[in-house]
Amino acid sequence: MRKLRVLILMHDYLVPPADVSGHDPETAPWRTEYDVLTTVRDQLEHDVHVLGVKDDLAGIRQANEEFKPHIAFNLLEAFHEVGTFDQNVVAYLELLRLAYTGCNPRGMLLARDKALSKKLLHYHRIQVPDFAVVRMGRRPRLSARFQYPVIVKSLTQEASIGISQASVIGDEAKLRERVQFIHESVRTDAIIEQYIDGRELYVGIVGNQRLQAFPTWEMKFEKMPDDQHRIATERVKWNTKYQQRMGISTGQSELDPAVADRVSHVARRVYQTLEMSGYARVDLRMNSQGEIYVLEANPNPQIARTEDFAESAKRAGIDYPALLQRILSIGMRWEPERLG
Numbered sequence: 001m002r003k004l005r006v007l008i009l010m011h012d013y014l015v016p017p018a019d020v021s022g023h024d025p026e027t028a029p030w031r032t033e034y035d036v037l038t039t040v041r042d043q044l045e046h047d048v049h050v051l052g053v054k055d056d057l058a059g060i061r062q063a064n065e066e067f068k069p070h071i072a073f074n075l076l077e078a079f080h081e082v083g084t085f086d087q088n089v090v091a092y093l094e095l096l097r098l099a100y101t102g103c104n105p106r107g108m109l110l111a112r113d114k115a116l117s118k119k120l121l122h123y124h125r126i127q128v129p130d131f132a133v134v135r136m137g138r139r140p141r142l143s144a145r146f147q148y149p150v151i152v153k154s155l156t157q158e159a160s161i162g163i164s165q166a167s168v169i170g171d172e173a174k175l176r177e178r179v180q181f182i183h184e185s186v187r188t189d190a191i192i193e194q195y196i197d198g199r200e201l202y203v204g205i206v207g208n209q210r211l212q213a214f215p216t217w218e219m220k221f222e223k224m225p226d227d228q229h230r231i232a233t234e235r236v237k238w239n240t241k242y243q244q245r246m247g248i249s250t251g252q253s254e255l256d257p258a259v260a261d262r263v264s265h266v267a268r269r270v271y272q273t274l275e276m277s278g279y280a281r282v283d284l285r286m287n288s289q290g291e292i293y294v295l296e297a298n299p300n301p302q303i304a305r306t307e308d309f310a311e312s313a314k315r316a317g318i319d320y321p322a323l324l325q326r327i328l329s330i331g332m333r334w335e336p337e338r339l340g
Helices: 031-043 058-067 083-095 105-112 114-123 172-186 234-238 240-246 257-273 308-315 320-333
Strands: 005-011 047-053 071-074 131-134 150-154 190-194 199-207 211-213 217-221 248-252 279-286 292-299
Touching (some): 005 058, 031 047, 047 058, 058 083, 071 320, 083 105, 105 114, 114 257, 114 292, 150 172, 172 190, 199 257, 199 308, 199 320, 248 308, 257 279, 308 320
Antiparallel strands (some): 131 190, 150 190, 199 211, 199 217, 199 279, 217 248
């Protein structure tokens, strides 16, 4: 294996301490950064330089000139605390002619805008829920094709930000309230989607032109009361005590092989349609009739050692060091000019 000089880009407040004694790396806020750093440096034995990024790109340029990395391992999810700016950092890496891990700027842009991505997927006959966008300061008006219940989300935010049980709406008055909440509290446009009652499925994918889809993963709600919607709310994703109380877990989905193949095929089509590269996770719902709906695609999902993406890769026979090496190798092979 070729030894690489790897510049690891992470948020300045998530740089792991040099001495982690007294910390639990599995629960620390910097656990992804720690897992990537120690694996790339200690197990894959690449030369590593860590750069904490805040609101200035000069450090990236300086590190590129002085360290001369072969590739940047990009762990940034925002820039200047603005989530939609992360694609601009990747574009800057391309201007520097510096290879990087993860998705290209165009794929990030297309995937982040939930309405734009759904329009593209619908054009390619990939099934998505009916949807409508409500811009900041405007009131929702639903066409006749919509039937309640619907779910209201931020148009661009990820990680289930702004999603709770109150996001699933059954009448017009509550709809106006929830859209206003997204506008005022999350500070983004809102998207209204037809609520799909069914199983919550995820498919991890790696690759550029040649793709590998990992086994389908599923979020299970074993103790959720009948009057609660089985959705991946912000609380469901990040509150471990709530997860334990409600019996919420994730693991390989128990699907008929033919259905699993169909889910995997849809996920790969989504990845290609949105011109993604590197690695991503596609979120889907399957209703009781077996119909598959694509909810969204997530470039550069969490890749901590114990996160779903790495766990599903392990089920495909790829252990964590091999997964990170695969991500590095895919990044080295990416050619930005091909999208020019």
